[in-house]
Amino acid sequence: MEHKVDRVNDDANDAYRTGSWAFSQEHREPVRILESQTIWNHTSYLVWRPSVEAVAWITADQLSPVDQPRAKSFENLLYRVAAARVVEGLAEDVLLAPLEAGVIPLPHQLVALSKAMSGDKVRYLFADEVGLGKTIEAGLVIRELKLRGLVKRVLVVAPKGLVTQWVQEMRTHFHEDFQMLSPSDFSAYRHLVGDDNIWRRYDQVVCPVDSVKPLEKRRGWNRERIEKHNQERIGDLIAAGWDLIIVDEAHRLGGSSDTVARYKLGKALADAAPYLLLLSATPHQGKTESFHRLMSLLDQDAFPDIGSIKHENVAPFVVRTEKRNAINDRGEALFMPRVTRLVPVQWQDKHQLQKELYEAVTEYVRQGYNQAMRENRQYLGFLMILMQRLVTSSTRAIASALQRRQLILQSTTVTEDDLNEDSGDLFDSDSQEQMEELLASRIAGLHNEREEVKLLLEAAKRCQAQGTDARAETLLDLLYKTQKEENDPELKFLIFTEFVPTQQMLAELLTTHGFKTVCLNGSLDLESRQRVQKEFSKEARILVSTDAGGEGLNLQFAHVVINYDLPWNPMRIEQRIGRVDRIGQKHVVKAFNLIFADSVELRVHEVLEAKLKTIHAEFGVDKTGDVLDSAESGADFEKVFARAIVNPDDIEQNVDKLIMQVRERAEYEQSGKSLYDHSPLDALLASKYVNHPMPYWIERMATSYLQAEGGKVEKKLFAYDLTWPDGEQMDDICFFGREAQDKGLNHISLENPKLRTLIERLPRTIAGEPISKVKIKGLSSQIHGYWSLWKIALRSHEETQWGSGGGHVRILPLFRNSDGRTFLPTARTIWESLLQADTKVEETGTIDGSASSEVFDQLTADAEKHGENLFRELHTKHQEGLHHEREKGRYAFHVRRQALNRIGLPEVRQFRIKKLDEEEQAWTAALQQREHVFPELQPICILFVEAFDG
Incomplete structure (x- = not known):
């Protein structure tokens, strides 16, 4: 549609008709004319910018014809060539995290990462045996998702004894800083954030699992206090907006039933983030019901009932390697014998006092434990047993504990079972933790215990004095x-x-x-x-x-x-x-x-x-x-x-x-x-990433872009100083993760928004644009023709912007020789040559006007012919995914409907079945919408290429 008011610039309007292409000098890219208007002698155009899939108004003086001879810098072409290679690498499932981690991953760890990244959603159980590095695997997934721009906020929930290890390993191996948070420490944070949700203050958090599990009741607490307690812990935690949640020792979340606190916590965590990793060396333990609850956290539809726990359902969600099968990158067994x-400790004559102390404490423990159990005083029984371990450890340890116990027994403020709700499972704590908790609880003593402790303490002091x-x-x-x-x-x-x-x-x-x-x-x-x-x-x-x-x-x-x-x-x-x-x-x-x-x-x-x-x-x-x-x-x-x-x-x-x-x-x-798959490991898998060229492609892409678009690139001995077109400066930049770590440089990767933009907004070539002519040294003398790169994508109506690649995008290189024949292997050879820093390339001019348009049409026909199979592969994969979702959903609705049919009250049964029908109809409609897809074929660059004769 054209609005023409006081039209005075007919030539301009004729030049840029609706639907035609022009070059926007403001945006430095081709744009498509959607609408024009001339008001009071000022002409402007509504244009579509394909790189960002957005429209904008542009004045006439900011446009020029696409076929106008305009030098497109060779750096711009190199940027396109390198960016397309990065996109292809991502589409071919090249993993980014292993290229920059502080540790070179082992074959089984790469298998875990590869499987985790193979689907649209990362929701998996990592079940490697103890000692195989599940924390490293999780760290690789975190880095991979961040590098691909898919996650920002990460929560790790782990047993109390492992939270420090998580913080340390993430920092050491992946340069990721995690904040250790526990609600018991929240009062110290209040002065920083007031009454706001403290969980939102940090993007990466590790917290102890038992500090956030919901509380059902506690002695002396009313309902209001319990609800406040739960809101600050699990309520605020779930509302904090996480992208990825990782649960270590996740088998504990299965619980003995679906009503226990840990399972409720697991269910809440599973629903709180799109991406979920469960880690456990022993997820099954022979408890199928508990294992079913654990698997249902990953996908409720895939595991709606216990009957769904079978190999074909479970294996796609689980990664497991056994120690006996684990190998290094040379194929050797991973663990030493x-x-x-x-080593028995013999009692000698000089140790007679210590032996007597040991026997006296053992008798004190035996009598005290039996009496505590008769009186149903469990915590006192725990304390008695702890005394046995202390006397076994050292004279100083038992003396220290006896002295503290004596002070408690002499106090008039001793209480009975003054332990918090989470202390019932004391056997889960180590002995030092047990001692601190039990001695701090001020448990009332047994009959004559004060006198016994006094005598034992005196004996312990004599032992210490002896030597x-x-x-x-x-x-x-x-x-x-x-x-x-x-x-x-x-x-x-x-x-x-x-x-x-x-x-x-x-x-x-x-x-x-x-x-x-x-x-x-x-x-x-x-x-x-x-x-x-x-x-x-x-x-x-x-x-x-x-x-x-x-x-x-x-x-x-x-x-x-x-x-x-x-x-x-x-x-x-x-x-x-x-x-x-x-x-x-x-x-x-x-x-x-x-x-x-x-x-x-x-x-x-x-x-x-x-x-x-x-x-x-x-x-x-x-x-x-x-x-x-x-x-x-x-x-x-x-x-x-x-x-x-x-x-x-x-x-x-x-x-x-x-x-x-x-x-x-x-x-x-x-x-x-x-229930799990047990595929043999490939030793070459790890070596593949030792010298992978992806960081070099990214370096080539970034430096070429800056040189083409008005930025600055200053090469130093081991690093770059970069200045972006918007003025942002980055000093001492290195594109290789391990090299940056070794030399103390600033590492930059696709996690950086500017670099991500370079691949997310791949430029496109327009019919009629001048085609650069180049000579490349090292090519066969028979190579003489047109080389091009094309992006092939599968699109759906619900998507508004394609990302950097992945399962729905492929890159097609084509070479059309001057005799009209198309050679795909030659096209890839030329592509690789252009990416090499030492390849000699000479620019020899351009092909303009109608000749350029004619070539564009011929190459488009070639791309349609040779790209169809790539699109069919994308379409088939998409259809297979939909089929899996459809079958899984139908089974889940069937199981739920069967359960509802067992409800006794007809009114309740009919109401719930009606709601389920409505939910199934909405699900079916959403699935059908995803079936409507269409292809996209976008030219990235075109060159006339011939062999260098110098």
Whole structure:
């Protein structure tokens, strides 16, 4: 439509008719004329800008004919050539995150990333066995999604003991900063954000799972207080607008039913973000109902009932690698062998006082525990058992605890069971945490307990005055002996203890004997932990750590672990050894477990080890951790030890019951593995990304664009100083992630909005535009013709803007020789040549006017012919996706309708069925709308190419 008021510029209007193309000098791109108007001698045009799929008004003096000879800089052509290569790489599923991560991913980690990125939505369960780096896999997914511009806000929900590890690994390996948040600390943040939703303040957050699970009730709390508590935790958390949510140890969310707090939390998290990653080494555990609830978090329609838990449904959502199948990039087994040895601590005559203290505390524990259980005082029973572990650890540890217990018993303000709601599952905590919580709870004492504690404390003080503990002397002998056997005077040792007082004692003892020693425990912040680890990797020879301090450590440079005192949960021992038995370990791992000779604990360990070895042989594994899960099995093992202390005569019977449960769990977990795919790994997969050219393509694209569009590119020795056309300056820029990390430069990637714009707004060539003529050195002398690049896309009416590529876009290179024949391989050869920095290219002029238009028409016909198969592939993939969605939805509606038909009340049944019908109709209509697609064929650039004859 044309508006002509006081028309005086007929020539201009004739030049730019509705539907024709012109060149916008303002936007530096071809535009299509939609409408013109001349008012008071001023002509303007409404034009369509294809690069941004938007319209704009432009004055006549800002337009020029597309066929007007206009030098298109060679840098502009190189920008198009490189940008198209980046888009093709993304369309061919080239992964970006491995190219810049601080760690070179292993084959199984790349498989996880590749599968996660293979669909339109990232909603997967990563179920690799313990120690295979699921955190690394999740970090790769985070980076990949951010690099592709798909996510900004990320939430990680993990067990309390793992949150620090998440923050540390994301920073170390991926340069991603996560804020550790827990609602219990919110009062400290209020002065920063007032009463606003604190979760919104940070784009990347890690929080402990139990700090945000909904609370049903709590003693002394009314409904209003509970609702406020839940709103600040789960309510505000869900409302914070996350793009990606990751749940570590996700099997815990399955719960025993769909009413437990952790499952409710899982359901809320699953609905709160489009992208969801669940991490668990043992997701099935033989509990199909719980596993079904877990899988339904990923896709409610795919798993509407327990009958949907079968291989063909589950496998597409799960990535699992077993340790025995894991390999490195050379195809070698990923883990070194391990040697574990029990080291009995012998009582000598000089240790008589310590032995008497041990026996006295054991009797105190036995009597106190039995009385506490008779009186139904569970927490006091926990405290009694804790005293046994303390006396086993060290004289200082039991003395410290007895002193604190004595102060409580002397107080007049002791209370009964003054523990918070989340403390019921104390076996999930490590021993130091148990001690702090139980001793802080001020639990009232038993009859005569004050007198007993007083006598025991006096005995402990006499032991301390006498000298070094028997266990500590055994440790020193072991250090010297192992150092001699290894023939390494600088051999490093990782020593674990359950308690901080024991840690302090060991640090003093070892330092006195000339060992440079550092310590880690749960009280250290992230910066302090990193400093200690660095010291241990360099000058320090011994690291003494508690269980809480050891969480998240990667200490492959050491290979000797000494468990100074043994947790009763064997998975905690596995986790300790796992600090050095990790990917990258180059030595046989040695683990020494110290334990008192002639003790109840030793008898239980011996019986357990013998019976667990039978299970290991039966299931073809070599580590307890391969058949056990800490969360599910730990409490059962600790209870066996507790029962043995209280009733030593029933050890065999109690252990046999436990072993039956372990075997049953292992069998269930083995049967659950049939639900997953187990494809062999390709060692070459990792090496593919070591020298992948994608960062170079991005560098070529960015620098060519800036040189073409008025920016500045200053090349330095290892970096660039870049100035963008809008004036923004970026200094010390490097396009290669690992090189930037090594040299302390500023890394830039497709995560940067400016770089993303360069591929999202690929320029297009218009019929009649001048075609540049070039000669390229190194080509065959027979090459003489037109080379072009075309974007082929599958579009739908509901989409308004295409992104950078992916499943719906392909790039087609074409070469039409002067004799009219089309050669596709030659087209790709020319493309690769243009991308090479050392390729010599000479510009020899342009083809203009009608000749240019004629060539454009011929090449368009070629592109339509050769691009049709590419479009058919896109269309077929789109249809397959719709078919899968349709089948999944129909099954889900069928299951829901069956459930509604079982409702007894006719009125309620009919009402709900009517609502379900309406929902199904809306779903069907939305699916049908997605079926309406159409092709797009866009020319990116055209060149006349011939061989360089110089």
